Amino acid sequence: MLLEVNELSKEYKQSVLPWKTKKTTALHKVSFSLDHYQTLAILGETGSGKSTLAKLLAGAEKPSSGQILLNGNPIENTSAKERCRQIRMIFQDPATSLNPNLSIGKILDEPLKLNTNLNQAERQEKIEKILNRVGLLSDYVWHYPHMLSNGQKQRIALARALMLDPKIIVADKPFAAMDPSTRSQMVNLFMELQQTFGLAYIFVSHNLNIVKHISDYVFVMHNGMVVEQGKTSEVLTNPRHVLTKKLLYSQQMLKSKNII
């Protein structure tokens, strides 16, 4: 199995007063496994722990307890460089995740410079190849983020994630800031890339239509816990937990009012 997660938990401690600490259990004993070509979607209301799970998987936060295994090895035994190569993260807002002072060429070159021994010509070749893979011309290396549309920026974020040939991409609401037509193009691109590279995806999303379309398995989270999980087709056609029913109902309401 490519990725195994065993009873992963995260507790945040904040000092609210000099003598008082507030504890928040953002994630409580979450377990699952995921293989190449598979997609897990994480659903849930705001504050339910979705982003925390995504950040723990990508190594942006440390778990309070539990274990992540990558190719059967505990992730703490994997070097930061190797983890960085294998698991990449994409965020909701590409405008803030791309450095506005760097050209696209430099943004895409950074992970290669830091994590590989490729020379300049080889890096250049790789950048052009990946840009083409995400549907952009090689000329984009000369552009700066502010010159691009939201959809193009998210393509660059995806290209940056692909630069190190990852096995897993964790995407935190990657389609949230897009208009419907750009969103469907991006969803298709993600699916195409999954077939080409055998990627495993973990998507945090609020959009049930997208979840239905792209994921094999789904989690519904509430207060840091997984309250319902299973095959997407089964969970979304026959929801058992009241929260899943509520999510489906609110999505239908938005759809009937042409809001989504």
Ligand SMILES: Nc1ncnc2c1ncn2[C@@H]1O[C@H](COP(=O)(O)OP(=O)(O)OP(=O)(O)O)[C@@H](O)[C@H]1O
């Ligand atoms: N750095 C932090 N310090 C303290 N508490 C945090 C921190 N990050 C998250 N939390 C808390 O952990 C809980 C889960 O937050 P998280 O961001 O994972 O939720 P979410 O489901 O992704 O929400 P949203 O859909 O709004 O992004 C929340 O109660 C949040 O306030």
